[in-house]
Amino acid sequence: MLGWYPGHMNKARRQILEALPEIDVVIEVLDARLPYSSANPMLAELTRHKPVLKVLSRADLADPERTREWVDFFDAQDDMRALAVTTTNARELKRIPKLCHDLAGQVRADRDVRVMVMGIPNVGKSTLINGLAGRTIAKTGNEPAVTKRQQRVRIGGRVALTDTPGVLWPKIEDQASAHRLATSGAIRDTAIDYVEVAVVAAAELARRYPEALKARYKLKTLPEYAPHPEAEQVESDGPARIDLLALAGFDGHAILTEIAGKRGGLRPGGEVDLHRGAEVLLHELRDGKLGRLTLETPADIPPEPTPEEESLPADQPT
Numbered sequence: 001m002l003g004w005y006p007g008h009m010n011k012a013r014r015q016i017l018e019a020l021p022e023i024d025v026v027i028e029v030l031d032a033r034l035p036y037s038s039a040n041p042m043l044a045e046l047t048r049h050k051p052v053l054k055v056l057s058r059a060d061l062a063d064p065e066r067t068r069e070w071v072d073f074f075d076a077q078d079d080m081r082a083l084a085v086t087t088t089n090a091r092e093l094k095r096i097p098k099l100c101h102d103l104a105g106q107v108r109a110d111r112d113v114r115v116m117v118m119g120i121p122n123v124g125k126s127t128l129i130n131g132l133a134g135r136t137i138a139k140t141g142n143e144p145a146v147t148k149r150q151q152r153v154r155i156g157g158r159v160a161l162t163d164t165p166g167v168l169w170p171k172i173e174d175q176a177s178a179h180r181l182a183t184s185g186a187i188r189d190t191a192i193d194y195v196e197v198a199v200v201a202a203a204e205l206a207r208r209y210p211e212a213l214k215a216r217y218k219l220k221t222l223p224e225y226a227p228h229p230e231a232e233q234v235e236s237d238g239p240a241r242i243d244l245l246a247l248a249g250f251d252g253h254a255i256l257t258e259i260a261g262k263r264g265g266l267r268p269g270g271e272v273d274l275h276r277g278a279e280v281l282l283h284e285l286r287d288g289k290l291g292r293l294t295l296e297t298p299a300d301i302p303p304e305p306t307p308e309e310e311s312l313p314a315d316q317p318t
């Protein structure tokens, strides 16, 4: 998966930890369509005691109402502010230096505030750095971790920005997050089957944006709740998969079959081409053809395990 072997993950973590003592404010770039799942699972721990500005990138593709919820949610946390932007539009980045100063507080009144951008691959980090600098100083690419010697660049507004972003691995241990990341196109080479990504995406859309889904594919109704056809077979895979199928209460499989029937063409023998249907749905969703969509809300954040739960041996009855 993405070259994020434990060795790479440790290296990325170590390089971030080495850079952090010099940094006053961390900018974490998140995808506005999935601000929980596009976060690095370790970042909160790595950046403890540092103020964080959450930049919600791709706000142009996200549901504005949900984006407001997310910004309010992050703003309510200590030492944290949030700003939703279309990162490719440099004018929308103008508030960032002031927000960094607010977060850094009075302590930094004597010198530039030192800022570093971090986030998972392809989330918009380089676009943000270049937009803030007003010229190309960060290369866009897909290199895990920090790969070259970092330099600080003054970007105006008395902010000194590290020219190289910290690249961290995505949240793929959590099944629901891995599906949403795959749905958005953030991760491509996952172990998850392409059609399965689209089945769960169809179910999520039926739950969150039924009208957009019906309008785009001219579906008169969405199927009533029906168990996923493979539910029994999948149950043995463990609890995370069962949750996803429970979420497919609208029967994502039936919806995808209908989309495939209308838009995917037929395979030899008259069979509906589900793979083609999955391509249509996922490409159109990523291109914004179904409208501005957000795949999760703050209410979807799983509760933190309590210290007692964490210390329970796996097989102990609760």
Ligand SMILES: Nc1nc2c(ncn2[C@@H]2O[C@H](COP(=O)(O)OP(=O)(O)OP(=O)(O)O)[C@@H](O)[C@H]2O)c(=O)[nH]1
Pocket (backbone or CB within 6 Å): 057, 058, 059, 060, 061, 085, 086, 087, 088, 119, 120, 121, 122, 123, 124, 125, 126, 127, 128, 139, 140, 141, 142, 143, 167
């Ligand atoms: N629609 C839209 N596209 C964006 C936005 N921000 C970035 N992009 C696009 O997303 C793609 C990835 O952006 P990058 O800045 O290269 O992302 P990165 O996080 O630096 O990626 P890595 O170098 O792979 O870690 C580019 O094609 C950008 O043009 C945004 O706000 N809206």
